[in-house]
Amino acid sequence: MSGHSKWATIKRAKGAADAKRGKIFSVISKDLTLAARDGGGDPGFNPRLRTVIAKAKAENMPSDNIDRAIKKGTGELPGVSYEEIVYEGYAPGGVGLIVEVTTDNKNRSASEVRSTMGKHGGNLAGVGAVAFQFERKGQFIIDAKLIDEESLMDLALEAGAEDIKNEEDHFEVICALSDYDAVSQALSDKNIEMESSELVYLPNITVPVDDKEVARKVLHLIEKLDELDDVKAVHSNFDIADGVLDEE
Template sequence: MSGHSKWATTKRHKAAIDAKRGKIFSVISKEISLATRDGGKDAEFNPRLRTLILKAKQANMPSDNIDRAVKKGAGELGGVIYEELLYEGYGPGGVGLIVEVTTDNKNRSASDVRSTFSKRGGNLAGVGALAFNFKRKGQFLLALDKMPEDDLTELALDNEAEDVLVEDDHYEVVCETADFDRLAEAFEKKGIEPDSSELAYLPNILVPIEDEDTARKVMNLIEALEELEDVKAVHGNYDMDKPLLEKISL
């Protein structure tokens, strides 16, 4: 989705996300376990793990939860084995959606995602049907009052950011996936907490959504997907103008 659509979506979901702290902890725990499995449990030598631990602390995740997730990833505790999967589908208005899943049960995840698409006016697509329309990037969104534009631009470019966009009420910083952890650490050292930071699938082509009914249906589908147990993130190629986004947020 475009930067302003993602920003508005982030703000729209903030209250709901705060109320779903348990889901957030579950998602981060899985990511920490996977990062530990792939890169080792020493955060000093595993930048992805270090970034995720920072994310966990920013979400006020208890230290015991973090330690347990690391031990699971290191094989020190028995338990499930997680896999990372992508599902692709179409929503109302022809919007394309990429759904990131971390799961220990592929059959459950596929059933939940397919059912949610169907019930909310969309349909699950085959592998590769949509992925070519997206590029994998690091994305940071920050309110304008987090830091001056010149300071942000300097920090971002000094840490290999690809682009810095200035919107009406926020900044968007985009980088290659390999540079995401470096930028996250740079923000941490400055004491700056982005409003959103993730490895996202950014669309190459946007689908404009201009009517309120379709906009609500798209957002309802995304929110329903995000509520599923195994869903880590949902990325879309929709574009809604600011007045419409504000209207459906009421």
């Protein structure tokens, strides 16, 4: 079980309780507003906005909510000013964490992230202390039932993808930041539905975890961070050994 694999997370999210839907909508709304603010409100000319709209629709977000969030970004409706912040830290066992935050109050966010880390065995680190263990990449997760591997490879590599991983029930397509829009457009043009399409931090250095209690503490901390309203995503570089969480 590795920290950069998103498939299990996606599957859990699809069966999550309605109580978490508000958090999902909040994260997507902020992304819509930021995408529209930075690239305009027309998805035809704004690949990032187009991708977030697709994500919103996949989560069954009401069209009115989508429109309002976009208009807040373009200034057609009043709205708060959001900032994107990245925090670095450590979970138990020396596991590295990258915490992406979208907030209208960075002091509140910093306090909440620091407090959550401290309560659950982690700690914040200085800028650059953890980031070198990760690379910023574009990542697309695609259900293997939607396309065969050869067709996906031909399509994605031609569009600029660096790697296509076959994980049996899904494919993971990785690309450089500069090629993200082109790969996203190529997949959309072929009407290939993506379970996930986003910019992520992928670990280039992993931290093995072979102790059950440490593994549980790492996952618990990540879960608690992910529950914070301002947290958009938590990336980690743990590599939990097979069977560790099944041990009695």
